[in-house]
Amino acid sequence: xxxxxxxxxxxxxxxxxxxxxxxxxxxxxxxxxxxxxxxxxxxxxxxxxxxxxxxxxxxxxxxxxxxxxxxxxxxxxxxxxxxxxxxxxxxxxxxxxxxxxxxxxxxxxxxxxxxxxxxxxxxxxxxxxxxxxxxxxxxxxxxxxxxxxxxxxxxxxxxxxxxxxxxxxxxxxxxxxxxxxxxxxxxxxxxxxxxxxxxxxxxxxxxxxxxxxxxxxxxxxxxxxxxxxxxxxxxxxxxxxxxxxxxxxxxxxxxxxxxxxxxxxxxxxxxxxxxxxxxxxxxxxxxxxxxxxxxxxxxxxxxxxxxxxxxxxxxxxxxxxxxxxxxxxxxxxxxxxxxxxxxxxxxxxxxxxxxxxxxxxxxxxxxxxxxxxxxxxxxxxxxxxxxxxxxxxxxxxxxxxxxxxxxxxxxxxxxxxxxxxxxxxxxxxxxxxxxxxxxxxxxxxxxxxxxxxxxxxxxxxxxxxxxxxxxxxxxxxxxxxxxxxxxxxxxxxxxxxxxxxxxxxxxxxxxxxxxxxxxxxxxxxxxxxxxxxxxxxxxxxxxxxxxxxxxxxxxxxxxxxxxxxxxxxxxxxxxxxxxxxxxxxxxxxxxxxxxxxxxxxxxxxxxxxxxxxxxxxxxxxxxxxxxxxxxxxxxxxxxxxxxxxxxxxxxxxxxxxxxxxxxxxxxxxxxxxxxxxxxxxxxxxxxxxxxxxxxxxxxxxxxxxxxxxxxxxxxxxxxxxxxxxxxxxxxxxxxxxxxxxxxxxxxxxxxxxxxxxxxxxxxxxxxxxxxxxxxxxxxxxxxxxxxxxxx
Amino acid sequence: xxxxxxxxxxxxxxxxxxxxxxxxxxxxxxxxxxxxxxxxxxxxxxxxxxxxxxxxxxxxxxxx
Numbered sequence: 001x002x003x004x005x006x007x008x009x010x011x012x013x014x015x016x017x018x019x020x021x022x023x024x025x026x027x028x029x030x031x032x033x034x035x036x037x038x039x040x041x042x043x044x045x046x047x048x049x050x051x052x053x054x055x056x057x058x059x060x061x062x063x064x065x066x067x068x069x070x071x072x073x074x075x076x077x078x079x080x081x082x083x084x085x086x087x088x089x090x091x092x093x094x095x096x097x098x099x100x101x102x103x104x105x106x107x108x109x110x111x112x113x114x115x116x117x118x119x120x121x122x123x124x125x126x127x128x129x130x131x132x133x134x135x136x137x138x139x140x141x142x143x144x145x146x147x148x149x150x151x152x153x154x155x156x157x158x159x160x161x162x163x164x165x166x167x168x169x170x171x172x173x174x175x176x177x178x179x180x181x182x183x184x185x186x187x188x189x190x191x192x193x194x195x196x197x198x199x200x201x202x203x204x205x206x207x208x209x210x211x212x213x214x215x216x217x218x219x220x221x222x223x224x225x226x227x228x229x230x231x232x233x234x235x236x237x238x239x240x241x242x243x244x245x246x247x248x249x250x251x252x253x254x255x256x257x258x259x260x261x262x263x264x265x266x267x268x269x270x271x272x273x274x275x276x277x278x279x280x281x282x283x284x285x286x287x288x289x290x291x292x293x294x295x296x297x298x299x300x301x302x303x304x305x306x307x308x309x310x311x312x313x314x315x316x317x318x319x320x321x322x323x324x325x326x327x328x329x330x331x332x333x334x335x336x337x338x339x340x341x342x343x344x345x346x347x348x349x350x351x352x353x354x355x356x357x358x359x360x361x362x363x364x365x366x367x368x369x370x371x372x373x374x375x376x377x378x379x380x381x382x383x384x385x386x387x388x389x390x391x392x393x394x395x396x397x398x399x400x401x402x403x404x405x406x407x408x409x410x411x412x413x414x415x416x417x418x419x420x421x422x423x424x425x426x427x428x429x430x431x432x433x434x435x436x437x438x439x440x441x442x443x444x445x446x447x448x449x450x451x452x453x454x455x456x457x458x459x460x461x462x463x464x465x466x467x468x469x470x471x472x473x474x475x476x477x478x479x480x481x482x483x484x485x486x487x488x489x490x491x492x493x494x495x496x497x498x499x500x501x502x503x504x505x506x507x508x509x510x511x512x513x514x515x516x517x518x519x520x521x522x523x524x525x526x527x528x529x530x531x532x533x534x535x536x537x538x539x540x541x542x543x544x545x546x547x548x549x550x551x552x553x554x555x556x557x558x559x560x561x562x563x564x565x566x567x568x569x570x571x572x573x574x575x576x577x578x579x580x581x582x583x584x585x586x587x588x589x590x591x592x593x594x595x596x597x598x599x600x601x602x603x604x605x606x607x608x609x610x611x612x613x614x615x616x617x618x619x620x621x622x623x624x625x626x627x628x629x630x631x632x633x634x635x636x637x638x639x640x641x642x643x644x645x646x647x648x649x650x651x652x653x654x655x656x657x658x659x660x661x662x663x664x665x666x667x668x669x670x671x672x673x674x675x676x677x678x679x680x681x682x683x684x685x686x687x688x689x690x691x692x693x694x695x696x697x698x699x700x701x702x703x704x705x706x707x708x709x710x711x712x713x714x715x716x717x718x719x720x721x722x723x724x725x726x727x728x729x730x731x732x733x734x735x736x737x738x739x740x741x742x743x744x745x746x747x748x749x750x751x752x753x754x755x756x757x758x759x760x761x762x763x764x765x766x767x768x769x770x771x772x773x774x775x776x777x778x779x780x781x782x783x784x785x786x787x788x789x790x791x
Numbered sequence: 792x793x794x795x796x797x798x799x800x801x802x803x804x805x806x807x808x809x810x811x812x813x814x815x816x817x818x819x820x821x822x823x824x825x826x827x828x829x830x831x832x833x834x835x836x837x838x839x840x841x842x843x844x845x846x847x848x849x850x851x852x853x854x855x
Contacts, residue, residue: 097830104831120827169817181803201795208799629818 006031009147010052014549028466030056034146038102041109043451046102053098055147062151063331064144066316067137074153076136076303078126085131089150091143094123110134110142125150152303161346168285171220172278177217179271182209186268188235188764206258206265213267217251221274239418239461242425246456247274253449266453269765273458281466283473284485295540301337301388319388326384330375336382339391342367345381349373411490413737414464418457425455432756443758454751459744459772463737467780471733474788479716480698480726487712490696491730494679496671497625497723498690500664501635501645503683504700506614507717513546517598517606523572524548524600531568531575531693534558539596540566540577543608565596573601578789579608617721619648624724626650630676634659634667636686665689681715681723732787740780747772 004015006027019026022039026032034054038046046053066072079086093099103125109111112134116127127139143150185205188198198205214223221244228244231237247270254265304316306329314329319337322328327343330336336349348360351373360376363369367383371391429451436444468485475482482488499505520528530553532544557569562744565578576583576599583597583604597607625631633645639657646655659667668690671678680687680694683701691697691711699711699718715723751768754760816822 097833100827100830101834104834118827118831119824120830121824166817169822170814173810174811174819177806181806185799204796208803212803 005052007047007052008032008035008054009056010054011056015185028056030058030147033057037109037146043102043105043108047096049098049101050096053096055093057145057147058149063334064137064140064300064305067135067140069304069316072304072316072318073136080600083130083132084128085136086126086128087136088124088126089140089143089152090122090124091148091150092123093148094118094120098768099148102146106139109146111141113139119751125578153301162358168278168282169583171223172282173327174344175216175220175271175275175278178212178220179268179275181212182268182271183732185209185212186264186762186766190766207283209267210255210258213251213254213271215270216274217247220278221247224277236415237419237422239414239457242418242422242452242455242457243277246452246458249449249452250456253453253753261592264762266762266765269453269762269769270770272766276770277458277461279460280469283469284465285469288537300416302335305334305337321388322384324384324387328382328384329379330382331379332375332377334375336369336371336373337376337391338371338384338388339386340369340382340384342369342380343384344378344382346378347380350376365419409461412464412486413734414461415458417741421457421460425451426518428455428752429754446760447756447758450755450758451752453758454755454768455748457744457748458769459776460741462773462776463780466777467733467737467740467784470781470784471729471788472785473725475729476705478722478726479719480713480722481715482713484710487696488730488733490677490712491679491727492734493677494629494696494727496676497681498632498634498668498694500680500682500687500690501633501641504681504687505618505633505720506690513543514609515606516609517604520598520605524605526553526567527570527573527575527600528577528598530555530570531558531566531577534568535560535566535577539610542610543596546608568669572791575600586687599669610623615717615720616650621721621724622649622653625727626652629727632656632667632671634664634690636660636664661689665693669695679727682711729787733784736780736783736787739783740776744772744776747775 004013005011005025007024008026008031011027013025017028019029019032021032021035024035026035031054033665034057035044038044040387076081077085077087091103094103100120100324103118104116106116107125112130112132114128114130115395117123118127129136129139140150140152169653185208189202189205224240224244224247227238227240230238250266250270250273254267254270257263257265301319304318305322306314307317307322308327308329309315322338326755328338328340341365342365345365347363347369349363349369350360351370359374368385369390429448432451433444433448436447465485468488471480471488472485475488482491525547527549529544529547531548532540534555535544537540553570553572554567555570557568559568560566561578561582565576568575568577577596580595580597583599595607595609622631631650633649633653633655635655635657636659637657639655642655642657645653649655656667664687668678668680670691672695678694679696680690681698681700682691683699687697688710691699696713697711698713698715700715700717702717715726747768751760751765754764
């Protein structure tokens with residue numbers, strides 16, 4: 001174990017904060033406490049599976065008080081009867097086998113817990129507990145104390161239990177059962193034609209095959225009939241039509257064959273076809289269970305909030321029960337759920353959720369505060385103006401974009417091809433029938449059915465699912481998680497890319513800080529760093545991290561004036577840090593930049609300027625994209641950074657500033673009106689409307705487990721510079737599909753040449769069908785990996 | 792030759808049984824989480840090993 005890393009969480013240890021306990025180093029008291037809890041309960045195995053698996057527990061005092069309210073708890077529980085209760089909690093930190101182990105041994109930490117079971121892919125833990133011996137609140141607090149804070153939001157509230165749809169797997173199982181057994185029973189007749197024993201048992205075999213094919217024909221393939229019928233009603237020629245037609249014709253022809261003793265029929269090919277096509281469907285259904293692409297404000301909002309009753313008592317109430325005129329108590333780091341008026345003297349509200357802007361906004365008593373902000377610092381009181389559903393932020397979700405279920409806005413590539421394929425096929429079948437009917441009527445029927453059977457576009461229908469499924473996996477490995485396969489096709493069509501500024505092309509994490517003014521000596525730096533130690537303001541924290549390590553100096557007096565700055569009296573001087581108003585230093589008129597001014601012993605020294613830092617590789621990315629795409633940067637901020645951006649980005653980039661969330665949506669819409677296919681790359685809730693409106697909305701996330709707005713894809717922030725690769729790759733995926741279409745058409749031509757001449761034997765169909773499937777699947781898998789390897 | 796009827800019937804019955812078992816397993820949610828059980832099955836051993844170790848230590852001390 002690296003001694004400079006924390007034994008519990010693996011973070012770098014700051015030397016002066018090092019805590020050594022039982023010969024192990026920890027970065028903070030929190031981590032040490034977790035270790036203590038585990039070692040007292042003989043659970044130190046936790047550290048054996050994975051080194052440094054933990055997370056630092058956060059201070060949650062009072063945060064989960066609402067769980068004391070029985071009505072709220074009941075909404076969260078999966079099950080309750082007598083004294084047994086079951087709850088499922090989503091824990092974003094679950095990431096390794098140590099996590100599974102400790103969470104499944106919770107009963108050792110709290111006796112009231114009966115059992116707990118982790119679902120790793122969903123990052124959920126299902127806890128069964130004794131509701132008289134312990135309480136949900138105690139369990140949640142226990143989880144927090146060991147660094148596994150569950151995420152409980154309004155979304156969990158009263159959520160109807162989703163039924164998992166497993167019908168595809170059942171259908172696949174049934175199809176495989178039919179396919180396998182029919183293949184075995186068909187074999188004798190392929191090779192032993194005319195033998196004495198087969199003649200004797202022929203009927204038994206054939207009728208058994210017929211019986212076995214029924215479940216696959218009726219149940220497994222049912223989805224295709226429904227889809228074909230739907231597209232017929234809409235007057236579209238989907239790929240499902242020739243598939244359904246092929247299956248039905250195969251079944252009828254084969255039944256006729258065995259009734260009249262013409263032959264054994266095509267039941268084996270039919271079941272194989274159904275099985276392979278269902279397999280393709282399953283392959284395409286890659287989902288990232290732990291990610292959710294359909295989030296709205298509910299996943300951000302807390303379930304309950306503290307209400308102050310007229311008699312001064314506090315009570316936790318559900319967010320939906322908040323009424324106009326209620327007085328609410330908002331604690332540090334709590335989200336404001338409704339619009340209202342501030343009653344407390346001062347508040348400092350972080351609207352980064354809504355605007356993407358990380359610098360908190362100061363509010364004074366009587367100011368209006370909006371839902372979606374996060375209170376930083378002391379607890380505040382507010383009076384409610386609107387209920388949840390009428391608040392400004394939630395109003396955004398009543399926009400039409402969020403209401404309509406996007407029922408495949410676009411025609412998929414397979415449907416486009418089948419638009420030509422289906423009529424051509426029907427034409428060919430009718431023509432051959434017309435030709436043969438003058439020669440021999442029974443051959444004419446044979447040829448007609450054989451064409452529909454052999455041309456049943458199995459390989460064609462499998463191409464897209466297997467290619468896109470594979471591309472989806474490869475992109476997932478490279479940390480672009482797409483909602484489904486259709487997104488890839490749309491990504492390939494994009495011609496305009498719109499970027500949000502704050503949080504998307506800039507990072508929130510590191511801000512480059514520059515100093516302007518009189519040069520500070522080492523002693524002054526030491527004073528500043530020590531003065532910042534006590535402050536919790538985000539700018540103070542960032543500045544503190546930026547300054548080089550200094551030795552500690554005793555602080556005799558420290559005062560933080562919220563929204564203004566800090567005054568600290570230290571050994572050797574007095575330091576005043578904060579806004580220009582606070583220091584009464586009004587020489588500068590620039591309020592566009594974020595600055596912290598410094599005054600030492602009454603003398604103004606200068607200011608630290610916080611510049612937004614752009615993501616790595618931004619310039620190269622834009623340069624590369626500018627060659628093929630139209631680029632737009634859409635920002636909610638003022639145009640303070642226009643100059644820098646103009647210098648950095650290619651001259652063709654449009655820069656649009658001062659855009660409110662609805663304006664962003666309208667802007668995207670106007671681009672689409674001009675016939676553009678728009679890719680929106682954004683991050684915060686302020687982009688939610690634009691992400692939903694765009695053809696493809698990709699949300700950038702520093703940590704994919706943390707919540708991002710509704711979108712078509714989630715991209716890990718570290719992969720930002722690879723956007724060009726993903727776009728190119730999606731285009732290549734389409735190329736692969738076209739190539740593979742060519743290949744499967746080739747098979748169709750071979751098969752049809754048998755069919756048109758009236759020579760299609762069951763054995764030929766039984767060979768061509770799996771052969772084409774295998775070729776297509778291996779071809780697309782190979783090609784998609786080859787293209788992925790190309791940078 | 793009528794033994795063929797019997798053998799084939801048996802083989803179909805066996806196959807139907809497997810299909811039934813498969814569907815029952817899927818319905819019971821066995822395939823919903825295909826990762827955690829593979830990790831979980833390795834855990835119990837670790838715990839037992841540790842308690843055993845403790846017991847051995849205690850007995851050794853007594854003998855001394």
